[in-house]
Amino acid sequence: MKNSNKDNSDKTLLTKMDLSPTAALVLDFSKGLYQENELLKRYVETLDLSSAEELVKDYKAEGLYDLACEQLVNRKYMVRESALKLISEIQAKQVVIIAAGLSPLGLEIAIQTESLQTNIYEVDLEFNAKAETLMKLFPQATKRIHFLIKDITAPDLVNSFPNYDSQQPTLIIIEGITHYLTPTVFDQLLQTFRNKGKNRLVVEYAPPFDQLNVKMKSKAELAYHIIEKRYHAIGMTKYTPGQLKKIIESEHGEWIQHFTMSEVEELRTGKNHFFNPGESGWVEVATAKI
Numbered sequence: 001m002k003n004s005n006k007d008n009s010d011k012t013l014l015t016k017m018d019l020s021p022t023a024a025l026v027l028d029f030s031k032g033l034y035q036e037n038e039l040l041k042r043y044v045e046t047l048d049l050s051s052a053e054e055l056v057k058d059y060k061a062e063g064l065y066d067l068a069c070e071q072l073v074n075r076k077y078m079v080r081e082s083a084l085k086l087i088s089e090i091q092a093k094q095v096v097i098i099a100a101g102l103s104p105l106g107l108e109i110a111i112q113t114e115s116l117q118t119n120i121y122e123v124d125l126e127f128n129a130k131a132e133t134l135m136k137l138f139p140q141a142t143k144r145i146h147f148l149i150k151d152i153t154a155p156d157l158v159n160s161f162p163n164y165d166s167q168q169p170t171l172i173i174i175e176g177i178t179h180y181l182t183p184t185v186f187d188q189l190l191q192t193f194r195n196k197g198k199n200r201l202v203v204e205y206a207p208p209f210d211q212l213n214v215k216m217k218s219k220a221e222l223a224y225h226i227i228e229k230r231y232h233a234i235g236m237t238k239y240t241p242g243q244l245k246k247i248i249e250s251e252h253g254e255w256i257q258h259f260t261m262s263e264v265e266e267l268r269t270g271k272n273h274f275f276n277p278g279e280s281g282w283v284e285v286a287t288a289k290i
């Protein structure tokens with residue numbers, strides 16, 4: 001966390017927040033999604049995205065930049081759209097964002113759920129700067145956003161959530177983290193949050209390389225190789241939609257659907273430019289009842 005002295009007077013109260021290189025890359029590519037709402041725009045301006053510079057350089061050198069950018073924007077878009085749709089469907093009074101990091105998603109949801117007064121539980125290993133920044137930016141919404149500094153692999157995760165009611169219809173969002181969790185921990189999260197099909201899940205995951213077409217496969221391998229080599233993140237977890245569905249069903253959940261990149265691209269932009277119809281990319285988004 002750094003002090004931001006260069007901002008204008010009204011923003012001097014805000015601190016700049018550092019992100020990990022991969023999280024910074026996601027937000028650097030997707031910041032266009034947050035320009036229409038003044039609060040979201042100001043929140044994103046408090047993020048120091050400079051740690052993404054090396055990855056951006058590598059992606060540009062390998063000709064992966066545009067494709068990576070498209071997919072990360074699509075991912076953020078699809079997670080948000082799915083979340084808002086499911087919140088409305090179940091009239092969710094609670095949303096849990098697993099490994100929320102500094103993503104603006106909790107704030108977006110708080111803004112959109114004013115009438116429902118949904119409680120949002122953001123869980124991560126570190127949060128102080130985010131909570132402080134949001135408190136200054138948007139105190140009304142932060143009354144409903146709970147920042148919980150917790151290890152998501154802990155079996156008793158929800159026990160200390162303030163006013164959390166495990167019987168209430170709840171949306172669980174798992175984005176940007178399945179890659180780093182074992183299937184056992186993912187399964188444990190489902191066990192923690194399952195509620196006889198009354199809850200909903202949005203999960204973002206990476207399909208295995210051999211599920212991709214030849215051209216996409218080599219680009220995906222290269223993109224992951226760059227991250228694994230730079231940040232020693234060897235052996236990131238991947239799922240086919242079928243494998244994910246099986247785990248969800250083993251916890252008495254019900255698969256709703258999954259979105260390939262070509263579908264997300266069409267939903268977001270109205271056409272396919274980077275992907276042919278039916279094609280997958282490096283990440284996908286799925287929804288389920290749990």
Ligand SMILES: C[S@@+](CC[C@H](N)C(=O)[O-])C[C@H]1O[C@@H](n2cnc3c(N)ncnc32)[C@H](O)[C@@H]1O
Pocket residue numbers: 022023026098099100101102103123124125126150151152153175176177
């Ligand atoms: C790549 S970021 C994803 C952030 C956000 N979900 C998104 O998609 O933009 C991964 C986040 O997971 C958090 N994280 C990793 N392991 C964790 C754990 N065991 N418990 C809680 N948070 C964890 C990190 O602190 C980081 O904020």
